[in-house]
Amino acid sequence: MKRRTFLGLDLAAHSFRAAALRRQGREIELVGARMLSPAPEVIRFSAHEPNLLDRFRFVSQVREILGPLAEREERIALTLPESTGRILLTEVEAGFKTHQEGEEILKWQLKSSLPGDPAATRIDYQFVGQTESGKLRVLVAAIRQDILAEYEDALEEAGFGAVLIDFHAMNLYSYYLPRFNLDESFVLVSVDGGALSVHFNVQGHPVYLRAKSVLCEVESIFQELSRTLVLVNKSFPQLRKAAVFMHSDWEQEQALRQALEVCFEKEVQILDLHKYAVATMSHAQPQVMAAAIGAAERLM
Template sequence: MWSRLLSKKGLGLELSSQGVSFAQAAGGKSLRLEAGLSLPFTPGTLQLSRREPNVINPQAFVGKLREAHLRLLTQERTVSVSLPEATGRVMLLDLEARFKNREEGLDIIRWKLKKSFPFDISTVHLDYQTLAVRENGSVSLLVSLISRSVVTQYEELLIEAGLEPKFIDFSSFNLYRLFSPRLELSENGAFISYYRGALTVLIFHGGVLSFYRTKVTTGETHNLYREVNSSFLVYNDKHPG
């Protein structure tokens, strides 16, 4: 969300099971928060799911969006949207050969993932980013998946509330982008966040994302320590030395 707001004034919207949060920012590289507002959802409004539409009470959902946007006192209606990780999946994927164009890439990824998922991959909206192209021609990709029924419901209800969703992304990556100018000063490092019940671990090597993990879990210190330690053990097993 924040990275979409860097070049000019823009409006960000975060949706979670707890409620809705708006942020209006401007300022180019020196990001400046101009206004912000959070409102809670009525219990039972939203139930996070990777397969089923999330909004249980569309009327309450749309009403809360309209109320929050009205109270923000802004004319901006185009929004960059952050969704919880529990609404989709993100993974790193290595392929043996690069592809001619983006459409061919999407087809190859769908074919590659078809055997790995217990549902029809054609019902999923898929996007990817090329992280690295190796000397042997293989590529490393960051792939995001979200059910079409899930994302379509969000888009339709946002439009019903008078908003225009332009970008939709997951919260963990938008949190990373907020800190990326400082983190990118080093080619090797890690970004760890615990936000709204989701622990996320990103590990970078040579400036390339080499490990990604997110897990909905409790916030007790000993539990978070165990999960973070487990993530680094898995990373070290895959990337010894």
């Protein structure tokens, strides 16, 4: 019996990345990984405007990157950049009676932070911990319905169905999660092209999450992190003792690491694709595939 293939597709401004996984006994095998550079006139990531400037070419590029990996598999997990929507961490007084009630309450509570009119915005959420005062922390992903439909319809035209859709920072976090000691505080800083995300976790629960676009310059990352730490250290002083991990697809990895070590005033650990053989990957930084793999793993 042929084993099922699990596909993850990570869309970024500077490259599309796709990964194919299979079960090998109790292990997971990376059976293929591909990258493709999209033309700027094909796609423009935005939370407020149409993204697919040339749908025909986008569909063609999806087939080009996924076709050699799919082997008749149609289900994929799609990763979108945070610039197409919003990731929000909020608090509520109590749990919800139904998922729909939760959506309605959160849309009302976060209406000024959503990427569009609440009625035209799709949100998903999960409870991720509790504050010292007893409030529940909720992680919310939001995207305009018309933008989400653009991707779903185009993927369907290409012959694939996106059964799971999430943002880059979340699938990246999912991939690296087994590396962390969830009994301790830790920080994950991701610099992927011009996308910066910062996760602060206390005892395995996120207490702060930020994702934004930045210039592809070490100085820009340093300044953004310095501003963030001034705010966060006041609210969560325990993070001063947290371990710091870094993911990056930059070739100037060591310069970036040194900048982070100045910011955090401690050693920064660089993450890699420790779970999978990367000999077949031609990219200088194979960890560029982490979010695509993390997305595919979530289908298993």
